[in-house]
Amino acid sequence: MSRLFVALLPPPEALAEVTTAVESVRAGWPELRWIDSTLWHVTLAFLGEVPDQALPELSVRLARAAARYRPVTLSFTGAGAFPSASRGRVFWLGLDAVPPLPRLADSVAAGARRAGAEETDRKRFHPHLTLARSRYGDDLRGLVGSLSSFSGLRWRADAVHLVRSHLGSSVRYEPLEAYPLTP
Numbered sequence: 001m002s003r004l005f006v007a008l009l010p011p012p013e014a015l016a017e018v019t020t021a022v023e024s025v026r027a028g029w030p031e032l033r034w035i036d037s038t039l040w041h042v043t044l045a046f047l048g049e050v051p052d053q054a055l056p057e058l059s060v061r062l063a064r065a066a067a068r069y070r071p072v073t074l075s076f077t078g079a080g081a082f083p084s085a086s087r088g089r090v091f092w093l094g095l096d097a098v099p100p101l102p103r104l105a106d107s108v109a110a111g112a113r114r115a116g117a118e119e120t121d122r123k124r125f126h127p128h129l130t131l132a133r134s135r136y137g138d139d140l141r142g143l144v145g146s147l148s149s150f151s152g153l154r155w156r157a158d159a160v161h162l163v164r165s166h167l168g169s170s171v172r173y174e175p176l177e178a179y180p181l182t183p
Contacts (some may be wrong), residue, residue, distance in 0.1 A: 001049045004117070004166040005013035006062060006108045007041040010076075010129070014155045015040055018076055018093060018143035022131055025146045032091065032143075039173055040129055042095065044160060045109040048119025058165070061111030062162060065075035069104050071158040076129060081140045088140030093150060101127045104181075105136040108160060157181065159181055 019037050026034060050058065077096045081088030095101070105125040134140070159178040166172040 001051055002055070003167065004050045004058075004070045004176075005043050005163050005165065006045040006112065006161055007039055007043050007161050008074075008157045009161050010074075010157075011155050014152055018131075019068065019131065020048070021093075021147060021150050021152075025143060029086060029140075029143055029166045030133065031138065032134055034132045035130055036171075036181075039132075039171060041163070042127055042129055043111055044101075044105040044125075046119075047112050047117040049120040050112075050117045050119075054116030056114060056118065058115040059162070059179075061115045062108055062160065062177075063179045065089075065104070065107040065111040066160045067182045068107060069100055069181045071156055071181045071183060072100055072104075073154050073156050074101075075151060075154045076152040079144045079150060080128070081144055082126075083137075085140050085144040086177065087137040088144070089134050089137050090130055090136070091132040091140055092130050093147065095127040095129075095154075101125070104160070158183075 015037060018040070022034070075096050075155060076093045078094040080088040080092055082092070102125045109122075113146060159180045161178050162176045164174040164176055
């Protein structure tokens with residue numbers, strides 16, 4: 001079994017900009033668990049524990065889903081929290097209006113389910129970059145406000161990536177395959 005997700009991996013220059021923005025506010029929020037920047041990604045579909053024997057079919061289905069979409073130009077913009085800024089458990093940066101992303105996310109999740117990924121997350125897709133987590137649902141309105149005007153450089157997503165999570169004392173993500181978005 002492998003714990004898997006499908007994601008967009010932003011380029012280093014876009015992530016460097018986010019790092020600079022986060023460093024300007026991070027010290028004021030020591031109670032949050034800040035995500036290491038080496039783990040930053042935009043999740044399209046969380047697949048959970050997937051049987052290893054499903055990986056070949058999963059690869060075929062993800063490649064097929066990705067090939068139906070064109071590359072997308074994106075930028076990080078604004079900030080928010082789930083479930084709300086006043087009871088935030090997840091602090092995030094959003095992405096600019098990107099109509100194809102929800103459809104792409106639905107396609108890769110559907111392909112993954114058909115390939116045998118049983119635990120796909122069926123929550124409404126909201127494109128974001130998770131920056132920090134709170135154990136208790138803190139009032140993050142001040143933090144959200146401090147980065148609400150953030151607007152990053154534009155970057156091109158030209159592939160979706162299948163990634164394996166290695167959990168433990170030190171979380172690590174291992175990219176397994178990239179599936180091109182067809183121009």
